Amino acid sequence: MTKVTVWYDGDCPLCIREIALMRRLDRGKMISFVDLTRFEAPCPVDRQLMMDRFHASENGELYSGAAAFAAMWRAIPLLRPLGLAARRSWVLNLIERAYLLFLRFRPRLQKLAGGRIKR
Structure with missing residues (x-):
């Protein structure tokens, strides 16, 4: 398995729960989690864009949605089958719609969930 980096909105209570x-x-420990609300955190593209939509990199390629x-799922053994299934375009399209x-x-x-919304 490859190392994955995941960027998430640290002010979003839903995101915090999911990342936990x-x-x-x-x-x-195959995933590096980066809280975008910490401004010292590296950000490969526009920070607001990354906070509005989930982003991850795998093998140096940046993905969103x-x-x-x-x-991320491919890096977690329990979820790997779902991540591999998403390599099929129809599965990925279904997940993207959801x-x-x-x-x-x-x-x-x-x-x-009790979070504050800054958008």
């Missing part, structure tokens, strides 16, 4: 789960599942989730739907409801879900 991924850290627990990442027993091999469903492709970024798939890259992710875009989630993004529409993200602000409301953040409010329900």
Whole structure:
């Protein structure tokens, strides 16, 4: 398996919970998690763009949305089959559609989770 870097919004309560789960599942420590709210953190593209949409890099290639989730999943043995399945375009398209739907409801879900929204 390859090393993966994941950037996340450290002000998003949903993101914090998800990253906490991924850290627990990442027993091999194959993922580097970068909190974008820490401005000293390296950021390969526009910081706001990365905070608005999930990003990850795998083998030096930057992914966003469903492709970024798939890259992260491939680094976690338990989720690896799902990440590998997402290499098929129809599976990735299905996951991307679900992710875009989630993004529409993200602000409301953040409010329900008790987080502050700066956007």
